[in-house]
Amino acid sequence: MTQSAATGPKRFTIGAGIVMMRQGERADRAWLIESGELEVLLTTPDGGTRRLGVVGKGAVVGEMALIDDGERSATVRSLTEVVCVEVTREAFRGLLKRSPPLASYLLQSLIAAIRRDYGLPPTARFGNPVDFRSTNSFQKVVDRRMIREGHVFFGPNEPVNAAYLIQSGRVALRPGRGTLGEDITTFGPGSLFGEIYLLTGRLPDVTAVAVAGGICEVIDKRSFEDAVMAMPPILKSLTRIYISQLTKAKAG
Template sequence: MEPVMTRSGADLPTRRIAADTVLIRQGEAGDCAWLIQSGELEVLLDGPDGPRRLGTVGANAIVGEMALLDDGLRSATVRALTPVEAVELSRDTFRALRGRCPPLTSYLLESLVAAIRRSYGLSQPERQEGGAAIRSSDSFATVADRRMFRHGHSFFRQGDEGTAAYLIQSGSVGVQRDGADLGVLGPGRIFGELALLANRPRAATIVALEATVCEIIRKDQFAKAIETMPPILRSLTRIYIEQLSGGRLLPHHAEPARTDSP
């Protein structure tokens, strides 16, 4: 697994947390994440039948970052089973890391977090439209090809192999699964990226509802873009991809994240 922490993170103060302390509570707003130095914590998901334990995390895990990445609510509850030492990572820290990402990779990270939230049936924050900002980036212009697609064009069908993702610049597309209409995507939305990143078949059929202009992003270009991310976000991206490709139900923060040098 790629290291997650940068050396600057290791210089942040370490807090001692007593056993039975709830660090993160599902459904609440988040203002920090935690890099665990020592101790053991359990991850709980609230459901109609009460809390369900998803797993435990220990030294070098990072918890609580999803709410900072997409401004959503906490996706699970995390409670200390033993005394814990952890480094607190503020929202400003994550904002600074996001600011170092090319627009495409920042948006990709949001897509992965949204997919994980969907896998748990959790609510998702409203995504900001971002197509123009992504297209205006010089780094993005080197990895994408802009094309216009006619009304009725089928970008891909459910079950197809993934070869490219698409960023809508103008127009709209319809999303269908098992013959049912799931919704409409418009300018600023990326579709088709999860099949590329997770190496799985297309989960839905996508059809142009009108003349639509898209940027086409190839699989190898996604990989190159991810390499430009700060180490902590690059590793989180790979952790999310592994979870989605493996179909595991443990939350992303159950993966260990080791310290790294810049």
């Protein structure tokens, strides 16, 4: 790997066959690809290797672990000589701070869904219930609801008209009508759910049910659209890519 001597953002040239990042490692930077091609490889829970795809000019790699402060979700290896620009953790955090709080929750939730699709564990959320709000404005009227254990938010083939940000309590996603099989996943404070169905109009094939009572903030589609529009361009682009990836995964 060689670094350009020019001032400004750090630009690197990487030879073919170099592993830029490994699945499971902690992350301190991402890369914006200017030229060349890289393959993205997933080590599956059974120890196999699956090629997720090939990326090239204009792609960003390594950003997911910076956004949700988790481990690398895949291994990335150069197929050809690659020229890329380093994006530090601090730079990415700066982009997130310039966005509405809801934008961060949305990105983290989309990444959590991608990790689930990969068979990887979620990244834990920490904080007090008061910290988990979709807006910094106390003047804005926000719909918060107290939810009892057993409350069903939505079920299979039911249109989803809102997403939910959990401030306290716990929610499970269950297959089908929720009467058979184990939980697909559970969400706790600081987690967002229902946003994929809300933003894409796709009907759910699962049931979302409260397994512990608490408080949820109810968020409509317009609020998400406003949050995405307020994002810096790179985060706006990533949001659309993640939604497209998740939609294709479900369709397949």
